[in-house]
Amino acid sequence: MPRFPLAGLAALALATAFAPAAGQAPRPAPSTAATAGSSAAGPAAPAPATTYRNPLSVRLASGEPAENCADPAVMRDPNAEAPTWYLYCTSDPVSKRERPRPGEQGDWHFRMMPIYRSTDLVHWNFVADAFEERPAGLAAGASGLWAPEPTVMNGRYYLYFTVTDVADAHSPEPGCDRDSAIGVATSSSPTGPWQAETRPVVAPRRAGPGCNFLWTYDPKVVTDDAGRHWLYYGSYGGGIWVVRLDARGMRAQGKPVRVGADERYEGAEVIRHGGWWYLFASATDCCAGPLTGYVVYVGRARSPTGPFRDRLGYDMAARRAGGSPVLVQNGNRWVGGGHNTVFTDMAGQWWTIYHAVDVNAPYFSAKDKLTKRAALLDRIDWVDGWPLAGGGAAPTDTEEAAPAVAPGTLAAEVHPKAEDVLAATGAPLWADSLRGPRLDPRWRWLRPPAKGAWSLGPAGLALSTQDADLYVDTNSASVLRAALPDGDLRIEVEMALDAPDDCCARPVQAGIVLMRDDDNYVKLVELARGGLRQVEFGKELAPVEPGYPRYGNTVAGTPGTKTWLRLDIRRGPGGERYTAFSSQDGRRWTGGATWNHKLGPDARLGLVAMGGAGWTATFSRVAVYRLSR
Secondary structure, three states: OOOOOOOOOOOOOOOHHHOOOOOOOOOOOOOHHHHOOOOOOOOOOOOOOOEEOOOOEEEOOOOOEOOOOOOOEEEEOOOOOOOOEEEEOOOEOOOOOOOOOOOOOOOOOOEOOEEEEEOOOOEEEEEEEOOOOOOOOOEOOOOOEEEEEEEEEOOEEEEEEEEOOEOHHHOOOOOOOOOOEEEEEEEOOOOOOOEEOOOOOEOOOEEEOOOEEOOOOOOEEEEOOOOOEEEEEEEOOOEEEEEEEOOOOOOEEEEEEEEEOOOOOEEEEEEEEOOEEEEEEEEOOOOOHHHOOOEEEEEEEOOOOOOOEOOOOOEOOOOEOOOEEEEOOOOOOEEEEEEEEEEEOOOOOEEEEEEEEEOOOOEEEOOOOEEOOEEEEEEEEEEOOEEEEHHHOOOOOOOEEOOOOOOOOOOOOOOOOOOOHHHOOEEEEEEEOOOOOOOOOOOEEEOOOOOOOEEEEOOEEEEEOOOOOEEOOEEOOOEEEEEOOOOOEEEEEEEEEOOOOOOOOOOEEEEEEEEEEOOEEEEEEEEEEOOEEEEEEEEEOOOOOOOOOOEEEEEOOOOOOOEEEEEEEEEEOOEEEEEEEEEOOOOOEEEEEEEEEOOOOOOEEEEEEEOOOOOEEEEEEEEEEEEOO
């Protein structure tokens, strides 16, 4: 789904290219074999795969690859004679060859939640689109149908989904196109035909007067030990909420509870394991082509209503949002892994399927902002009560052992294979407490700030935040820079930003940049905006291909009253890998996402405080280390 980036001072609108075209013509009904039930006759299933490599093999009826499966959800059919799984994807183009059909507008055909079937969790074949037309009486004529959530209740198949624009009969603001809601349809088969309820399960929720609504997206349904059904929903505009469903699963009832921070999380996936409920949630922009920084974080709770806390005890719903990383980009070709679904194979081994972006082929169309989001699979193991994806190397880009699909199969032992990035050590090269009486000669100003806007004292360098920025064509911020030695390095900065927790209308930020120039850098900052506090890890580059973005971002850990920022630099013949971490005490670190960049040997370390005036960032220590592994 299209999302707002976290950084940049201008208000960014959702790209209209992601909305399915209006006037979509009906398609022929699926064949009886596709809809009669999970045990219907069809092509002979291939022998189960023993290995696989991302992306998954997802194919249309023509045999052509389906290159897009955004917001994937997986359900094993409990009524199938042999183990059979179904994969449901959000409404999107799935192939460059699928152009508008008679009566459709625009340049692309948006399938309305395509459904694929598999007997080995690796090879998926198209069965049907969930809908041929938008559900009458529920969805407006140009509404998107996003984030399908299949489940089985009351002896029937249920399919929950996002309606981005409800019919006026259900809207507090008729004529508005941003009044999103959660809909549901039922069927006697996992492939339909689906009968949609005309009333939404969760109606549009106002955020203010006029066409100003919270984002009622991304449903997820779970059932507790008492047989009560719970619905999770929400996104950046309002956060993630959970509410009870009635016994029929058709209406929300009671008071909802927020479990994921506003402006931080979306795409809730909730499972039960080892006496805990785990909330997997995605953060940042899902759809920025090669600069997509979408990531998955997790917390756990004893109750389906939370609070969901991470490894360090931080609440995922707090203004200083908690969350432990599960899927973070690691420097291979996959970026933006997120909106995951979690399930078990026939050996009881846990797995996750999620969408991600190949940096080498990120778009169907850069002009139309149509990011191509392929389906990826990685194993999940449980280490000390927390999920480890792909042996710590997810998203993986190597040959992996396939899931077990034969009943009675034993799960293989877990063998973590990714190097523990937190275990890397460094030898000190230089450190600066920035306590004066004057700046060390290594520091030089790029665009010096106004007189009185900075000072050195017992606490360190006090730097006033500026009404300035480093963002695309806005390059007005002052940067205090220092040269760096060659080789693999670790940079650590201890800092504090005195903006209150309910700050700010504009994204006030302070931290470090590694920059070749104003348009080529990586940035690791504490960010305060709209009452949310987080650590942002961004990348900007120029020049770029026409239609491509220049800035992308992901996130690290939870900032504190003091925040430690760490950036590891590993240099190679094709450029550098920059890996980010953050901490509240300088000892326990969170993060691990990586951006690749080509800043070269002349890149400078910089300190910044920018985005909006009125606050102070205090830098109390900067240290540079030689990485030894």
